[in-house]
Each structure stands twice: as C-alpha cells, then as structure tokens.
Amino acid sequence: MKKIWVYAEEVQGEISKVTLELLSKAKELAKAFSHEVEIGAVLLTKGIGEMTETLEAYGAEVVYAGEDDRLEAYCHTTYAPVLARLIKKEDPDIFLFGATQIGSELAPTVAAIVKTGVAAHCVDLRIGDDGLLISEVPAFGGKIIGEILIPKCRPQMASIKPGTFIATESCVKCSVVKKIDLTGLEDADKRLIPLKTCVTKSEAKPIDEAEIVIAGGYGLCCSENWSRLQELAELLGGAAGSTRPCLDEGWADNEQTMIGTSGKSIRPKVYMGFGISGATHHICGMKDSGLVISINKDKNANIFGVSDYYAVSDVNEILPILIDLVRSSKATAAEKGEKECH
C-alpha cells in the first residue's frame, strides 16, 4: 500500500492550518493511484488532546502519534531521529511538511538522516504517469518554476508554504491512532536546549486570512503613508501587507505582513498595491489574488503587467482621497441602514 504522509505541526496545542491544507492535497494526490493509499498524519507532542479529531476531519486515516513530555518543545535533536526511525519502519512513499519555521528545518534534517531528497517551498504537487511525485519549486525569486523529482529514494519529501493549498474537510472516516516508538529519545544530543518560545499577539488581521489586502512598498516613502495604508485596510475590513523594503525602512514593523518568496503567499479576493515596483520576489506571493489593482507613479512599473487595473498616480495624493471616499461611502451606507430600520 502507498503511504502519503503529512507532518502534523502543533501550534500551541492545536494543529496548524498548513497541516490541514496538506492533508487536503494528500487526498487529491491519492486519487492518482488505482490501488489503496493510506493518508497518514504524524504528530509529535506532549499531549494529543483533541488533535486527532482535527486531523481525522481533514482526511487523516492513520495518525502516527508520539506523545511524551520530552516532546513538549520542538527541537530537531529530539524530533528528527524519532521521525527518521518511523520512516525506516513504515516506509512511506511521500512525506509532506509545511514550509514553516519548524518545517523548513525539520524536513531537510530528517531527509539528511534517511538520505532522501526534499523539494523545498513547493508551489504545486502532482503525481506523474509513472506514479512519482512531481513537485514544482520556484527559483530566481519565482521567475522560474522547476519540477523536482525524487526517483530513487524514499520517502519523496516536500515542503510547502502555508496558503499554497486550500484546506477542505472530508467526509469523516474514522482514523486509527498508532503509537510511535519513542525509544532512543533519551539519547538525544544535549548540546542544544530549547529555552522558550515567544509569540506576540498582533491586533491586526493576518494577511493570509483577509479578503482584501492593501499592500504598500518603498514608494510609500514614509511611515505616515504606511499609517494611512493601515487605516484604509481597516476601513475596508482587510489587512495591510508590505514588501521587504517597507519592513527594512521600519515603516511596517511586523514581519508577518511581508508578501512574497520570503514572506507569505496570499490569495485574497482583492489585492491592491501602492508604490510597489513588482519585483518577482513580491509577485510570487500575490499572483493568485482574485482582483489585482495597483498604483504607481512610474508609468512603466512592472506591477502593471500583473494587474487587472492600474493607475499612474502618486500615493501621497491617492491614499487620502481613497480614505475619504471609503469613509463617506460607509457613512452613507450606515445612514441608509438606519433609515431602513426605522
């Protein structure tokens, strides 16, 4: 039986969204095989809690669970050898990881132990006619997409950025939980010790969950315009996104707002770009948006070529006007609403 596995990343007691996205993709990949395929989720944790149910709801048929106090905090020195032993025992064909901070370290580490390949930061996955996994990876900041195959070694591993696939619940089959053998955990390398994880709760809506993202680039020119951009995003019920220079300048201070190859991939209903030139590194992260509108004062800006609508305009002028327009539009709507109520 073919086994397609997904590494189930835990974030503060819950299964991360990217895990569910990958399980959904795994189900789709399984259709390419005529014979039976096992969709497995591999979870290492201090306490399983309700996580099995979540994995099951998104299509995991087998949950390989390693539960131990020593797995409370992630560290490759404990996690990777456990996964490598499990791979040797169960021989999965495909093993997918979210290209999160942890996944981006853990996947290549495991691969180096079992001596197999990992296709990094994939933008798509499919099964070829010969039954091999074909992973599409971006190179040169997304300007080139290349296929990666792992013909001889197993498992065929891949890491996928959050937001690349869409998580869909499946008609629930009951999953089987198999305990992972944790012997050897005590031999873990003690030269590296995880001390703590700090997570800042941000008030702002995450850009990968917003229906409309208002993105700003170096052309914003100053932090005042970044504040304006945030205001506009808030008025529209969306989120403010940024390019890298915008962060480098310190206008945007939350790295989670960055869109692109080293930032997030987003697919909102509407993306608007202000003062963004359209470098491939950025476009790579926003090209799947529904509608793209961009504003740049340079009539030859690259971003116009990847936009549905564009305007050659100065952000200093257009941002205040848009804010006013949205405000008055909302005020009118509210007034109308009130009248209808009476």
Add this chain to the structure above:
Amino acid sequence: MSLHIVVCIKPVPDPDHYDRVTIAPDTKRIVREGIPTVINAVDKCALEKALQLRAQYGGKVTVITMSLPSADTNLREALAMGADEGILLTDRAFAGADTLATSYTLAKAISQLGDADLVMLGAESADGATGQVPSQLGEWLKMPHLWNVFSIEDVEEKKYRIKTKYENGYKEWEGTLPLVLGVSRELAKPRHIGAMGIIKAKNKPITVLGKNDICGIEDEYIGLSGSPTQAGEIRTPEMGRSGHKLEGTTEEIGIQILEKIRAGGITI
C-alpha cells in the same frame, strides 16, 4: 579562548536582475546572460557576525564555497571583508549537486579542517532558496544546528543564547559549541570593504580543493549522481493580467477603484 569559525558562502546571480532571467526556447535552459555573480547577500551577514566574534574572542575565520573556479573572485571579496583564509571546492564531479550532496561535500571539507568550533551559513540562498543546506550540513557534521538565527549572545565560554525566527515571534535556545547556524539578515549588517581590505586580501591564501584532495569523500554522495532530487522540466509562470489603465483626475480614479473593489466581492 579562541574560535575557528567557518563561513559558507555561495556565489549567486544578482537577485536585482531576476526579472531578466528567461528560458531559452530551443535548449530549454535557463538564460542568465549579463547578470553579475555576487556573494549571496545573507552569507555576508553570517561573515560579518563571524568577524565580530573573532574580534571578541580571537581566532580565525575561514570562508568556504563549492562552486566554479571563477568563485575565486567571490572568495577574494570575503577575504577583503576580513576573513583570514579561503577554500574553493571545485571539481566536475561536484556538479549538479542538490542540497544533500552540497552539504555532504562541504561537510567533508570542513571535517578535514579538523577544528571548526562554529559553522555559519546564510539561512537561504537567493537563487535556489531552499534553505536546506544549513540543517543538512549540521547533520553530516553531527553538530546541532539552528535555522534563521537572528541573535547570538554568549552565556559563558563556548555556550550561547541563540534566537531563531518563529511565526509571530521567536524561539530561544541554549547551544554549546560546536554548532552550525543558518543566519537571517537581521543578525548583522555587513561592513563596507575598504581599500586596505582589498590590498590585504591579495596576500591571503585561497586553497583550491578537488575531489581527490578531500579525505574519505565517497562518490556515492557527491554531484548529480549523489543527489536524491533530480530536476525535471522548467517553465516561466504565467503571471500576466489584462492591465486596464484607470484614467481621470485622482478623485475620478479613486471612485473607479472603489467600484472595482466592490466588483471584486468586497462590501464597502
């Protein structure tokens, strides 16, 4: 205490020109004509931090790359920044290496040095951008490793408090040397190279090593044949859109934009 720090640098086509990268229609190969080769930017951040640590503790900084013979120029630049020695791994047998084969080859050469306390790399290269070499190098060297390091502070001799990036925050670690660290841009801002640096670099040694110069290297793990991943077809993604220009006064453009946003499915 003195440290021997090894910094891995990778020559890459300058990322500022990636919009000029194309695929030749006939040969189906990547065309990067006229794009200059530079040291992967974040590798210089790793080198900068290494130089700062050397200033603090004393010791030596060795830069190493596996690349074409022309990477000599890039190594010379790293020496001008302040590194003490350069090592160039170059051999036809190394060609076509994926991250596993690259990290293996680097590991074999670093092991041969015998005394590396700290190995530093960029977290990610600009061209391939897998970000996998640091972790895999750590595994081959049997040293603990961390990825996306943005802060290193010493606690006591050979013991460091290290911060790595994490979604919406960071993770803190305590690591005892030897360690392998893949670093992010925030760790250190590379210094400018002065005329003195360039002059001094002329007399610093660069050792060129081929396969036969590296002790115990096994064919099974190097180059294309030692790489589990194989490249398939390549394409340029279709990203173009119709690009309708909105015209009029700024006010008129604003009104049109609002219409488009509504048409895009957003209620205002």
